Amino acid sequence: MRIVIAPDSFKGSLSAAQVCAAVEAGVRRAAPDAKTVAVPMADGGEGTLDCFLRGAGWQEIRMTAHDPLGRPVAARYALSRDGRAAVVELASASGLPLLGPGELDPLRADTRGTGELVADALRRGARDVLVCIGGSASTDGGTGLLRALGVRFTDAAGAELPPGGAALARLAAIDDSGLAEGAREARFRVACDVTNPLVGARGAAAVFGPQKGATPEQVAELDAALVRFADVLAERTGRRVHDLPGAGAAGGTCGGLVGVLDAAPAKGAELVADLMGLPAALDAADLVITGEGRLDDQSAGGKVVSVVASLARERGVPAVALAGSVAGPLDELHGLGLTAAFSLADGPRTLAELTEGAAGLLAAVAEQATRLRLA
Template sequence: MNIVIVPDSFKECLSAKAVAANISIGILQVFPKATLVEIPISDGGEGMLESIAYGIEVKLVTVEVMDPLMRNIEAQYGILKDKKTAVIEMAKASGLELLKEEEKNPMITSTYGTGQLIKDALDKGCTKIIIGIGGTATNDGGAGMVKALGARLLDSKEKLIKEGGGYLNELHTIDMSNFDERILQCELVVACDVRNPLTGKNGASLVYGKQKGGKTKDLEQLDANLTHYAKCIDATLGIAVANIPGAGAAGGTGAALLAFLKGKLSTGIELMMETLQLEEHIKNADLVITAEGKIDGQTLHGKTIAGVAKLAQKQHVPVIVITGNIDDNIEEIYTMGVCAVHAIVNKPMNLSEAIAQAPNLIQQCAKNIMGTIAPFARN
């Protein structure tokens, strides 16, 4: 039996690579002679760099940058073997995973470190940048990123505004005179897993602000600040970003990548599948197993499971999904070629217990799936 294993990470629990390894362990307990191909994948968020480095040749570069709270850290990005293409995972410098729970606060977190990674790639001669913008701790509209690239965001007294989404309402003038124009000569491809606009009820702040640590009372202010920010961008650059699908990705960084850096938004999972040549692996498979930490209504729109399922359906290969949690409204996923969805939790337990036991739970779930298939496969 030929099985392709294509999981995303279980956020704040296991990397995609670790999920794939544990699925394999469970499969081999039932089918010890199965041919397994592990392809850890990401939809553009955390794990993107690891996924690409696992699948193709990449030189990893380590840079000292600022984390979301403007503390010095080391972050990595990759350069492909053509020596001209950089792969940047925004979460490495500006990710939610870099902060403790009590440190999460989109009013003050910044994307400055992401801008430093981009600048380093330009310094090393890269002329194409693939940047994945999921998993961030920020809601600053990419303001920190463009500051790191030389833009000056000034208040009414011509002083630089502070870092974080909570200070965007103080923006009065955008000075582009020292902006690093090398980025405008660079092909910038943005791997984006959401289609949210920058502002409004479906925008960055009101939809994602809370999971970044935003207090309920702050979310309306963050949205209003991004609305003001969008007006300043339009006045300076002549680009109306507020309602562009995807502009709200990564706390509004999608808007800055479009307006300041002239990037092109691409569906993250489709870009990753193409880069890793996933369809070639699926063509000869008997079964595809994909996985993600949670399945909900968003899974159907640009997320890993939906992307993998559609590709497998094209090749007439059945798909089984393993997940940590099954939410409501997932019925449509069965029209995409998914045969079954299995949650790993096998008895009552709280989230911390499930996270602690995740490797064993994934192994046992994969083993049970293969046990169900075994009588039919052998016949």
């Protein structure tokens, strides 16, 4: 029996590699002779960089950048061995986990540090840059990142705007004449796991702003500022990103990169699946076990479970998902190819208990899923 294990990380609990190890332990209890193939996955957010670094042909570059509040922070990115390609993870320098309790600043936090990583990669000769976004602490439309590459955002008087999304309400002009060397020749792609537009009821501020500390009043302020940003982008470049699917990812960073750099949005989980060789691994599989921290109706929108299930369906392989919580209905996921889903909870448990005991609970549920397949 050949079982492929291809989960996302369980955020705040286990990395994707640790999830693979826990699931494999459970599989072994049910089928000691089974051949297991671990394919740790990610969807363009946190953990994507590690997937690339586990692959052949990539080296880790460490450097000091600035966090969302402008403080020095140790950050990293991946550079191909030939120096021509780079993978930058926004969470490394601009992620929400970099801020402590009471430090959230939704109006002024920015993505400058991520831009510093991109700029360093360009200086080293990279001309194919993949920016993996997710888990950001800001709603600045990616302007901090773009500033680090030499783009200026000014008001009606020609003065440079301060960092953060709120200041974009006063945006009058975008000047990319000082764009960093190599940026115009580079191909930029943006890997994300959501399809939210830049503005509106499903936009960056409305959906993700509260996670970054924004009050209802601040959400409205940030949304109006992003509308202004999108309006000026459309006037300046002819690219309309207001309603572009995915433009609202990472506080509008995707929209900013598309609008200014003509970046191409890409589904992060599909990129990682190809990189990690998941399609080939599934060709001879009898079962694939995937999973993520929470499985719900949003999981069908390009997240790891949906991509794994789709690939499995194409090959006629049963796909089982394990998650800390499973909230139905999962009709869309089942339509994509997911055979069944199981929660780790073996009874009433707090989130803290599930997080702390995730490895053991994963092994237990994986054992039962494997026994069911054997039957």
